[in-house]
Amino acid sequence: MRFTVENEAFFDLPPFQPVVIRQALPQTMADNLLKALPQALPWYQARLHLYGKWRFSPRLQCWMGDPDAHYRYSGHDMTPEPWAEVLQPVLPLINNLANEQFNSVLCNWYRNGQDSMGWHSDSEPELGLEPVIASLSLGAERVFQFRRTGESRLYRSIPLPHNSVLIMPKGLQSHYQHQLPKTRKQTGHRFNLTFRRIAR
Ligand SMILES: O=C(O)CCC(=O)C(=O)O
Numbered sequence: 001m002r003f004t005v006e007n008e009a010f011f012d013l014p015p016f017q018p019v020v021i022r023q024a025l026p027q028t029m030a031d032n033l034l035k036a037l038p039q040a041l042p043w044y045q046a047r048l049h050l051y052g053k054w055r056f057s058p059r060l061q062c063w064m065g066d067p068d069a070h071y072r073y074s075g076h077d078m079t080p081e082p083w084a085e086v087l088q089p090v091l092p093l094i095n096n097l098a099n100e101q102f103n104s105v106l107c108n109w110y111r112n113g114q115d116s117m118g119w120h121s122d123s124e125p126e127l128g129l130e131p132v133i134a135s136l137s138l139g140a141e142r143v144f145q146f147r148r149t150g151e152s153r154l155y156r157s158i159p160l161p162h163n164s165v166l167i168m169p170k171g172l173q174s175h176y177q178h179q180l181p182k183t184r185k186q187t188g189h190r191f192n193l194t195f196r197r198i199a200r
C-alpha cells in the first residue's frame with residue numbers, strides 16, 4: 001500500500017494506482033442495499049462451455065443499464081435489464097466517487113466461498129480503449145487479486161470489505177488481470193456491482 005487518505009487506500013500496480021474507498025456509501029444505504037439485493041434483481045446462473053463441457057458459472061449474475069448500453073456477445077446483441085429501483089440512488093454516488101458517467105452495471109452474487117470469478121480483465125471492446133471501472137462490494141469480505149497480463153505470478157491481494165468501492169483507473173485493464181478466488185474459509189454472501197461505461 002502506498003498511502004492512505006481518510007477512507008481511501010491506494011495500491012501500487014505500476015504505473016497505476018487503484019484505490020479502495022471504505023465506507024463508500026452512507027452506511028444505512030449500503031446495509032439496506034445488501035438486504036434488498038437478493039429479491040430486487042433478476043439474478044440468473046449462466047452456463048459456460050469450458051473444456052468441452054457445459055458448466056454452471058460459480059456465481060449468480062445480472063446486467064443492468066440504460067437501454068442503449070447494449071453490447072455484442074457471441075454474435076448476439078445484448079440489451080441490459082432496466083435499472084432496478086434500489087440502484088437508482090447508488091449510481092450518482094458511484095459516478096461522483098469515480099468522476100465518471102457509468103451507464104451499466106454487472107452484478108455478481110457470490111453465495112459462499114466456493115463461488116468465484118477466474119482471471120480476466122474488463123476489456124470488452126464495447127468499454128472503449130481504456131475504461132475506468134468502479135466496483136462496489138457488499139456483504140462478506142473477500143480477497144481480490146491482481147497479476148500482470150501474460151504472467152501467472154500473483155502480484156497483489158486486496159481485501160474488499162462491505163461498503164467499499166474499488167476504482168480501477170484508465171489503462172489498468174490492458175496491463176493487469178484480476179480474479180476473485182475461491183476460499184475454504186466459512187464465508188457468507190457477497191455482492192459485487194461493477195459499474196461500467198459502454199460506448200454508444
Ligand atoms: O467480484 C468482484 O470483486 C470482481 C467482479 C469482476 O471482476 C467483474 O465483474 O468483472
Ligand SMILES: [Fe+2]
Nearest residue numbers: 120121122178
Ligand atoms: Fe472484472
